[in-house]
Amino acid sequence: MPATGPRPSGPTVPSAPRNPNAGDRATGPTPADRHETDFPGWTSCQTGPVTEDRPTTGGDRRKTGRHKPAREYLRDAVGSLLxxxxxxxxxxxxxxxxxxxxxxxxxxxxxxxxxxxxxxxxxxxxxxxxxxxxxxxxxxxxxxxxxxxxxxxxxxxxxxxxxxxxxxxxxxxxxxxxxxxxxxxxxxxxxxxxxxxxxxxxxxxxxxxxxxxxxxxxxxxxxxxxxxxxxxxxxxxxxxxxxxxxxxxxxxxxxxxxxxxxxxxxxxxxxxxxxxGIFSARHWCERYGLILIVALGENIISIGTSSADVSISWQLLFAVMLAMTVTGALLWTYFDVVALVGEQALGRADPKTRFALARDAYSYLHLPMVAGILLPALGIRELVKNVGRTEGHPDDPLSAIGLFGLYGGIILFLLANVAYQLRIARTIRTIIWTRGAAALVLVALVPVARRISATGALGVLAAVSFVLIVVEVVVADGQRRALREEGLAARMEI
The missing domain is CATH 1.20.1410 (I/LWEQ domain)
Structure with a gap:
């Protein structure tokens, strides 16, 4: 039966649909709330609404836009700058x-x-x-x-x-x-x-x-x-x-x-x-992922610049490919699953927990990961110089500093990665124990690496890195695939 009351004078504005996933996300101050509380004086760059100028009697009743005065343009410009x-x-x-x-x-x-x-x-x-x-x-x-x-x-x-x-x-x-x-x-x-x-x-x-x-x-x-x-x-x-x-x-x-x-x-x-507060989990995790890529880029730059003034040989090319294998393994170790799981855990946390996770797992635990990426460049530089020499002994073992950088850096990265997973989310336990085991294997191989050539030490490190990735793919394949699909789907929803 139709309503008998008066019809509203203006158009009906439908209510915004409720996000079905809102209950799964952290509660906290919304951006709209922060306009009035945490961010007073925020100025929008949007222009005012266009008004209608209608003649009172007869004539053309088409809508005409009213020009804004110059002071409104000035206000918008200042708002954009300040x-x-x-x-x-x-x-x-x-x-x-x-x-x-x-x-x-x-x-x-x-x-x-x-x-x-x-x-x-x-x-x-x-x-x-x-x-x-x-x-x-x-x-x-x-x-x-x-x-x-x-x-x-x-x-x-x-x-x-x-x-x-x-x-x-x-x-x-x-x-x-x-x-x-x-x-x-x-x-x-x-x-x-x-x-x-x-x-x-x-x-x-x-x-x-x-x-x-x-x-x-x-x-x-x-x-x-x-x-x-x-x-x-x-x-x-x-x-x-x-x-x-x-x-x-x-x-x-x-x-x-x-x-x-x-x-x-x-x-x-x-x-x-x-x-x-952390107001965007995706932005936060993206920033830390990018700085890790910057560190990996420095590793690649070190490989290239150290080989710029040496003779190109098959031994040098082999050493460079081994170094790139180790660098690629570091990239895989972080970005394959761990980064996605960390972003999901941060997005689901309440504001206070999100702050603690961001501080501990990212501000603090990502520093040893970055250091672990940068340190192997010391051993790689030394190795490239050795194998590129036309005189001397290209098969000399690495020095103590070079060996510490090469093996100690990777061990530091793996241990920091394990600590990061334990702090942010213990979802992928099969990956946690494999990386801890790989770090222990590298510690046990340090005495062996001291006695063999620099190329041999790098080859052993590349082999362990490659085996680690293969074992993780085989052992945690089902869980890994599910977590990757869930993480990528969550990114598409944002």
Whole structure:
């Protein structure tokens, strides 16, 4: 029976359909909520609605658009330049973030050059300390760009400025510990750039959060950053003025850097600021997957550049193919299933659990994975130089540093990968035990690798990597296929 009440004067707006999968996802502040709370002053670039100008009597009744006044155009332009746009679930990595990541290709190459310039275990430790600070700088902006989109407003300009400063910081890596004659004092450049990058990060976060959370989210995290930067400046200025022996100066500088990294990492771990939040699991996991690809790219660059000035031989080509096999195995180990499962686990978690998982499994446990990818380049460089020599003994075994980089790096990557899986999701237990077993096998093979040629040591490593992949495919084939299909389907739904 038709309704007898009056008909609504305006058109009926149908209600938005409910997402059937909404109950499976984490509950937390929606992007619309964050416009009014966490992101006050957000300005939309959309123009106002088009109005209708109807004549009162007769004439043409066609709709005509009203032109906006100039001040509205100016307001929209200012909003586009100074506004901010929050990240939503399903947001992808912006071009500006990829541009920022390109600097770390150069930074990773510089770390390898720093270690080669002091090819000792102290030089190796210094390279890892530089990596830790560069990683913390990159990770800070991974958190920030998961709250505000990097391709809009102030964030866009801020990230461009940070990219330039980070490049200078990477450029100063080779003089971060020991100055070179001429120019500015090198050991001061790195800590200065580090302080500027971290300060700009906090300033942009202050722009992102509401005023009531300013002290909790900005002032508290600034404490470990300022303390670690002060230690870096102390390492650059104090030891060589109060200690006469050069070896003791080098040791004091290294220890001060070690304490600075410890203070920054431990202080950030204990901060009670989980409300910062991860608003897009896909964007977060994509960022960390891309930085791993950057590290793998540095490995490939090392293979190519180290063979640029040596004679091409069949032995060299064989060694290069073995090195590419190991690099490809690292790529497979992370991206085949583990990355997809991690993204699903992060997407299903509640906001507080999501923060803890992102901090532990990504900010902390991805650092040893990146280090494990970069370290084998030391052994590969040494191997390529050996097999490409026209004189001498191309079948010499690897040095202690080269062997540690080649085998120790892969072992570190596998153990960090296992720890990551145990922290984020224990869904694929069959893959966890195979990777732990592969790490133990490599530890047992280290004495053998010390006695054979460098090519033989790399061949053994490539064989273990290949067997690991085959065993995982055979043992966990059904579960692996189901997890991959589920993970890829979830990505298509976003």
């Amino acid at each position: 506004g901010k746009r929050p990240v939503r679930e399903g947001t992808r990595t912006a071009t500006e973030e990829l541009f920022f990541d390109l600097v770390f290709v150069f930074a990773f190459v510089q770390i390898g050059a720093l270690i080669i310039s002091d090819y000792t275990f102290q030089g190796l430790l210094r390279g890892l300390l530089v990596l830790a600070l560069l990683w913390w700088s990159w990770g800070a902006f991974a958190w920030l760009t998961n709250n505000l989109q990097a391709s809009f407003g102030v964030m866009r300009f801020g990230l461009f400025v940070v990219t330039g400063i980070t490049f200078v910081m990477a450029l100063s890596t080779l003089v971060a510990f020991v100055d070179r004659p001429g120019g500015v004092y090198g050991p001061l450049v790195f800590p200065t750039c580090y302080f500027l990058v971290r300060s700009l990060h906090l300033a942009l976060y202050a722009y992102a959060v509401s005023a009531k959370n300013l002290a909790r989210h900005i002032l508290v995290p600034a404490v470990p950053m300022v303390a670690s930067t002060a230690l870096l400046f102390c390492a650059a200025l104090v030891p060589h003025r109060v200690i006469a022996d050069r070896r003791q100066v080098a040791l004091a500088v290294t220890l001060l850097w070690l304490v600075a990294v410890f203070v920054d990492y431990l202080g950030s771990f204990t901060l009670p600021v989980w409300e910062i």
